């Protein structure tokens with residue numbers, strides 16, 4: 675099956691190809707312009723930092739700062755931490771963090787990132803969100819950014835997140851991929867996501883808002899947001915990226931803001947476990 679054939683909340687995917695893809699393509703690698711910089715060093719993290727979401731998307735910075743203020747001294751689980759950029763920001767703001775990712779490569783890089791920043795997380799380890807090893811009601815909050823659409827079973831992932839949250843705990847889930855959206859239409863033109871130099875991950879689930887919200891069973895939704903409704907610059911090079919940058923982006927961005935919001939690429943939800 676191709677990615678375009680695999681959409682919808684009821685589709686469940688094998689975890690092995692997903693893990694293999696992300697192990698070979700940890701998020702951030704595609705932004706490395708200077709290949710002489712050693713991965714895992716302070717220079718490496720500084721080199722790619724401007725391209726990471728906390729620095730690139732103002733709404734993520736705002737959300738993280740608001741949540742960190744609420745979670746002082748509390749225990750937050752990050753799902754799909756990649757190289758740990760968001761966990762670094764929570765740790766800097768006095769939140770206790772357990773950082774996890776599906777792949778050993780990401781976990782190793784996140785560990786090095788915390789070391790070079792002189793930060794001490796509670797734990798850093800490999801975890802599959804669809805089958806977490808933590809006890810029920812362990813965490814005050816769970817943060818996942820740009821992850822659940824790629825896990826292969828969003829419903830199962832949310833059920834596990836709910837299980838490990840304490841009653842009253844916060845699920846702060848950013849960047850479900852939205853359908854319909856401008857990126858959904860681009861993705862229909864080919865398997866390739868313009869953000870990636872080589873290939874797409876095996877799963878990129880595009881869901882309607884209704885499908886996403888229906889999966890928050892046992893939660894009280896306290897905030898939703900449509901984000902990334904403008905077509906932003908991408909680091910990618912090549913023909914498709916050139917068409918995106920010089921044709922699609924300037925034309926699409928002429929659409930007035932209120933209308934463009936209906937075509938937002940990303941949908942975020944904050945919900946409290948009941």
Ligand SMILES: C[S@@+](CC[C@H](N)C(=O)[O-])C[C@H]1O[C@@H](n2cnc3c(N)ncnc32)[C@H](O)[C@@H]1O
Nearest residue numbers: 696701754755756775776802803819820821825
């Ligand atoms: C697009 S990257 C986002 C990384 C990070 N949140 C960031 O913003 O830098 C998606 C991440 O989700 C992780 N991931 C994919 N499926 C997962 C699963 N089932 N359980 C935990 N992590 C998963 C991948 O390994 C990858 O690091």
